[in-house]
Amino acid sequence: MNSKPSGLAATYDDTWLLDGVRTPFAEFNGVLGGVSPTDMGIKVARELFRRTGIGPADVGAVIAGCMAQASFDAYVLPRHIGLYSGVSREVPAQLIQRVCGTGFELIKQAADLIALRQIELGLCVGTESMSRNPIAAYTHRGGFRLGAQVEFKDFLWESLLDPAPNTTMGGTAENLAKQYRLERSEVDAFAADSFARALAAQQDGFLSGEIVPVVTEEFALENYKPRGIRLASSKLKEFATDDHVRPSPIEQLAKIRPAFGGVQTGGNSSGIVDGAAGTLVASGRYVRDTKTNPLARLVAAAVVGVAPEVMGIGPAPAIRMVLERAGIKLSDVDRFEINEAFGAQCLAVERELGLDHAKLNVNGGAIAIGHPLAATGVRLTVTVARELVRRKLRYGVSSACIGGGQGIALLVENTSAA
Numbered sequence: 001m002n003s004k005p006s007g008l009a010a011t012y013d014d015t016w017l018l019d020g021v022r023t024p025f026a027e028f029n030g031v032l033g034g035v036s037p038t039d040m041g042i043k044v045a046r047e048l049f050r051r052t053g054i055g056p057a058d059v060g061a062v063i064a065g066c067m068a069q070a071s072f073d074a075y076v077l078p079r080h081i082g083l084y085s086g087v088s089r090e091v092p093a094q095l096i097q098r099v100c101g102t103g104f105e106l107i108k109q110a111a112d113l114i115a116l117r118q119i120e121l122g123l124c125v126g127t128e129s130m131s132r133n134p135i136a137a138y139t140h141r142g143g144f145r146l147g148a149q150v151e152f153k154d155f156l157w158e159s160l161l162d163p164a165p166n167t168t169m170g171g172t173a174e175n176l177a178k179q180y181r182l183e184r185s186e187v188d189a190f191a192a193d194s195f196a197r198a199l200a201a202q203q204d205g206f207l208s209g210e211i212v213p214v215v216t217e218e219f220a221l222e223n224y225k226p227r228g229i230r231l232a233s234s235k236l237k238e239f240a241t242d243d244h245v246r247p248s249p250i251e252q253l254a255k256i257r258p259a260f261g262g263v264q265t266g267g268n269s270s271g272i273v274d275g276a277a278g279t280l281v282a283s284g285r286y287v288r289d290t291k292t293n294p295l296a297r298l299v300a301a302a303v304v305g306v307a308p309e310v311m312g313i314g315p316a317p318a319i320r321m322v323l324e325r326a327g328i329k330l331s332d333v334d335r336f337e338i339n340e341a342f343g344a345q346c347l348a349v350e351r352e353l354g355l356d357h358a359k360l361n362v363n364g365g366a367i368a369i370g371h372p373l374a375a376t377g378v379r380l381t382v383t384v385a386r387e388l389v390r391r392k393l394r395y396g397v398s399s400a401c402i403g404g405g406q407g408i409a410l411l412v413e414n415t416s417a418a
Helices: 037-052 074-084 099-115 169-179 184-203 284-290 308-313 315-326 343-353 373-391
Strands: 007-011 015-022 061-065 093-096 121-128 217-221 224-229 273-283 296-305 335-338 395-402 406-413
Touching (some): 007 315, 015 037, 037 074, 037 217, 037 273, 061 074, 074 121, 074 217, 074 224, 099 121, 099 273, 099 296, 099 373, 099 395, 099 406, 184 343, 273 373, 296 315, 296 373, 308 343, 315 395, 335 343
Parallel strands (some): 061 093, 061 121, 335 395
Antiparallel strands (some): 007 296, 015 273, 121 273, 395 406
């Protein structure tokens, strides 16, 4: 029997992230609560082309991700993101789903297409409206029978249950808290640090460097019906800052009731937010031909499976696999961005790998900033790449656990620090 963990991994010799951008992440049912994830995706795609000066006509594939069926036109989300951001209508588009790992998978898929020499440039957009998750029913297509129970349920809430182990996502974090002997005070301290770091990153302007302010506007497309964004309040002219980030001292967090009967609460779990993030992934040939100054080199990617009841440990074997495949030691990695789905979950990964906390989520994590499912992986990868450039460091890892029992990780390099 093979003792090595099963999974998928790849290395990339000459594949680059040109740049990345995101919307601010907005509180659940807040300023972006009525905005379609398609339109948030169009916004970041348009901004990518504006910032880089890259023409959308150069894009060879549109790769988009969105977990929730948050609009009746959800089937055409990737196609509309491409068309309304200026990508040629001859260019195909696809929707990718790997739950919380979706954003990473978008980048991996683009890199794989480049490795296969099918494209030179890919547009990757992860977008999510947690607010627009539907109230859904799956059993009434044939009508209502006499005395039948009406089964409309909150899709967002019900989707947090994995029926295989009959455990909620929060329950899997509690399982890890028990396995790694994590106390409530430790988890609250981890969350307080996430908030403090995010506040500092807001105040010093680091986070604003990856954010495009969102305004009420129309997206025109010749010969087609226009789309657009309308902010929740007509009095708000611009939404420019993550609004889940707030002062959250440990004393305040300690007062919040447990959500799953253990160490996890609404204060030390990832924020429920709406938002989108995008990046352009290019071949080395494209970078050289266009004389573009890329943000980072994509070195490797890996995705693995783990037991569903401890799905949150997924980043640990994924990070081990991506580093092994790339021939890089854990000690060579200067920064880690690991999604803070739950405080206990991220702490468990930190302990399992023996990570230096000073290298982990140094600008705050999803507990403070929020976790719009399909957008998160793009945000984390762009954030860690930008942090490497700012600090003149070489290697960074972005990673997340995945509901159902998986983990995914990407390794990026700031080649100017090599």
